[in-house]
Amino acid sequence: MRKAFFLTRAEENYIKTIFHLGGNETQLISTNSIAEEMETKPSSVTDMAKRLARKGLVNYVRYQGVTLTEKGKKTALSIVRKHRLWEVFLVKKLDFNWDEVHEVAEQLEHIKSEKLIDKIDELLDFPKYDPHGDPIPTKSGEFQERDKQLLSELPIMAKGVCVGVKDTSSSFLQYLDKNNIALGHSIQILEREDFDDSIEIAIDGRRLHISNQIASNLYVKQHD
Amino acid sequence: MRKAFFLTRAEENYIKTIFHLGGNETQLISTNSIAEEMETKPSSVTDMAKRLARKGLVNYVRYQGVTLTEKGKKTALSIVRKHRLWEVFLVKKLDFNWDEVHEVAEQLEHIKSEKLIDKIDELLDFPKYDPHGDPIPTKSGEFQERDKQLLSELPIMAKGVCVGVKDTSSSFLQYLDKNNIALGHSIQILEREDFDDSIEIAIDGRRLHISNQIASNLYVKQHD
DNA sequence: TCCTAAATTTAGATGAATCTAAAAATAGTT
DNA sequence: AACTATTTTTAGATTCATCTAAATTTAGGA
Numbered sequence: 001m002r003k004a005f006f007l008t009r010a011e012e013n014y015i016k017t018i019f020h021l022g023g024n025e026t027q028l029i030s031t032n033s034i035a036e037e038m039e040t041k042p043s044s045v046t047d048m049a050k051r052l053a054r055k056g057l058v059n060y061v062r063y064q065g066v067t068l069t070e071k072g073k074k075t076a077l078s079i080v081r082k083h084r085l086w087e088v089f090l091v092k093k094l095d096f097n098w099d100e101v102h103e104v105a106e107q108l109e110h111i112k113s114e115k116l117i118d119k120i121d122e123l124l125d126f127p128k129y130d131p132h133g134d135p136i137p138t139k140s141g142e143f144q145e146r147d148k149q150l151l152s153e154l155p156i157m158a159k160g161v162c163v164g165v166k167d168t169s170s171s172f173l174q175y176l177d178k179n180n181i182a183l184g185h186s187i188q189i190l191e192r193e194d195f196d197d198s199i200e201i202a203i204d205g206r207r208l209h210i211s212n213q214i215a216s217n218l219y220v221k222q223h224d
Numbered sequence: 225m226r227k228a229f230f231l232t233r234a235e236e237n238y239i240k241t242i243f244h245l246g247g248n249e250t251q252l253i254s255t256n257s258i259a260e261e262m263e264t265k266p267s268s269v270t271d272m273a274k275r276l277a278r279k280g281l282v283n284y285v286r287y288q289g290v291t292l293t294e295k296g297k298k299t300a301l302s303i304v305r306k307h308r309l310w311e312v313f314l315v316k317k318l319d320f321n322w323d324e325v326h327e328v329a330e331q332l333e334h335i336k337s338e339k340l341i342d343k344i345d346e347l348l349d350f351p352k353y354d355p356h357g358d359p360i361p362t363k364s365g366e367f368q369e370r371d372k373q374l375l376s377e378l379p380i381m382a383k384g385v386c387v388g389v390k391d392t393s394s395s396f397l398q399y400l401d402k403n404n405i406a407l408g409h410s411i412q413i414l415e416r417e418d419f420d421d422s423i424e425i426a427i428d429g430r431r432l433h434i435s436n437q438i439a440s441n442l443y444v445k446q447h448d
Numbered sequence: 449t450c451c452t453a454a455a456t457t458t459a460g461a462t463g464a465a466t467c468t469a470a471a472a473a474t475a476g477t478t
Numbered sequence: 479a480a481c482t483a484t485t486t487t488t489a490g491a492t493t494c495a496t497c498t499a500a501a502t503t504t505a506g507g508a
Contacts, residue, residue, distance in 0.1 A: 010465060032485060044466055046487055051464090063486055064475055094343035104337045113328045121320035234495060256455060268496055270457055275494090287456055287503055 019076035023156025084130035099173035135194030160220030243300035252289030323397035357388025384444030
């Protein structure tokens, strides 16, 4: 019988970051990019890469980078699942605003209790998306990105429903709140300004002028 | 401006243990008793005692023991508050049984977010007691033990309401479940067996014979 | 008072997670 | 093919939290 499988908080955070950087796919993730994302030093990442490799969570090639193993992917999905379910819980049950949930969910995602997260899932009636529109992996690890495009990439006159945000910073989310843009709203592109790629949109009967910065951080699902 | 006040998980656990051992009062708590309670070594406790003293959370007297400072007490109450509120949440909102909540609450009590625990408190409608009958400190740190006695200390024919448990082990709580003994039930002592101090009780119209072991782990509030 | 047993502390070690500074490997360019 | 800039790794140090083993202090007899 081999030693019980247990991950420290730091290990879980590395796994999650590698996943978000695309460790899912085949290309190797560089230690530098991980360090940058986690605001830590490349040398620390190297150490951790070795540790995670020893535990069978990543494939580590010296001077090349890492990818997640199957076990690593499963772990990452479980953490992402917990993070996003907790975010839904905070918004739906405790009236947190969608710009306040991230920090707290970063802590809650490390709570170790399968029963707890399953019960939370049930309490929330098995949500498919988190408050930012990101999909929640199922208990068995199924995970499907929603069919979506950046608002900035839609052609003139195209219509769509707002389904997610790319940037999840407080300032961006608060901008959206202030302008009454929320998931589920219908949007139509009315005009595009060639000079700065800003666009004029119709949203819920109102007209609104938004910068390219904004439009390229809003996901929509196009319809006709 | 001095360094931001921050406690590690280990530090919080020590503070909590000292509180439970009576660090509230004036007598010093020995390193040995702390080590025993936490299933660690006395030498580890000594190290931590120094660290906590440096941070102003305990008064540490070499070879004598520790007491909590005002700051330490405040910290302890905040942790106990979080632990007990989470226990209520698990039982009331997620249908955990009262013998399953401790472990998970041990993790949840370390989540750092004032807003989160205040919202949980509100969601639960500001409960005064946890699922084992222990009082929940208020946000401002008020904390009052309920007026209660051990069932084993009640005289013959005395009546009372079950208000808490002393032992919170799974096996004890499951015994109570099996015999349909729960907080809020009325109990009357009918007979006491001199030989082994076991007692015959009336509870909710039923008669039940329970050992002294059981009776000395059940709290009741006596009435007439 | 002196002695011994128990409690407590010190000293030194270990593993996790991090850092800095220096060394090594890689990749792009002439 | 050789040079250089960048990336990555190594080596060595630090802090936290823990341990074991040895030394010290305290407290309770005889």
